Amino acid sequence: MKKDIKNRADIEMLINSFYDRVKTNAQIGHFFTTDKHIDWSAHLPVMYNFWENILFYTGQYNGNPMAVHKQLHQEFPLSKEDFAEWLRLFKQTTDELFEGENADLIQQRAQSIALVMEGKIISPHF
Ligand code: HEM
Structure with missing residues (x-):
């Protein structure tokens, strides 16, 4: 049985495993x-802070991802296909390594x- 994301x-x-896949991915x-x-x-470390803040409210990330991706x-x-591929890899990595509420x-x-990011970037007028 896989464990949940705890810390x-x-x-x-x-994130390391996700980026291993992202960097060798043909599309993104x-x-x-x-x-x-x-x-x-x-x-x-910025990415670790971003995701740690999302799960555990550490308050460590204070960047602006929307502006960075714009x-x-x-x-x-x-x-749209790039976003779909990013999300597919993120889900695949999480599913392979963890299971539980935090996963x-x-x-x-x-x-x-x-x-939200895709909407703001690709259809900014909606
Ligand atoms: C097509 C999908 C995406 C691509 C190709 C992409 C690519 C990138 C790249 C190249 C950077 C570094 C930019 C730089 O330092 O100049 C970056 C930063 C980042 N990305 Fe993405 N990204 C995507 C989607 C996402 C999504 C969906 C999230 C969140 C759920 C995300 C979260 C972040 C964060 C937090 C940073 C760091 C921003 C900062 O420096 O504060 N990305 N991304």
Whole structure:
């Protein structure tokens, strides 16, 4: 039986495994490898903070993901298919590693944030 996401170490494992898949993904890998030159030692802790705050309300993340992805979209356009693939990989990673209330919750949050982000970026007039 798989365990639930209980602490930051679990979030780190989830995000590391997610990015292993993202970076080698034929559809969305390019955003993270050739398009942007991401400083992973800076970016990964930001992502751990973001997700830890979502599950455990640590108050550690104070960035603006909507603005970051709007900017990204202007440089390298994001499509509906890109969002669908991002979400598919996030769900797949979570399902393979964990199960339980927090695993369900993180998937729901990922889906709702992705939906809002996609709406704001791809159909900004609605
Ligand atoms: C098509 C889907 C997506 C792509 C290709 C994508 C790509 C990226 C890239 C390249 C960055 C780094 C940008 C930079 O540092 O200049 C980034 C940052 C980030 N992404 Fe995404 N992303 C996607 C969807 C999402 C979704 C759905 C979420 C949340 C549920 C998310 C959460 C974040 C966060 C929190 C950051 C860090 C923002 C900050 O620096 O404060 N991303 N993303």
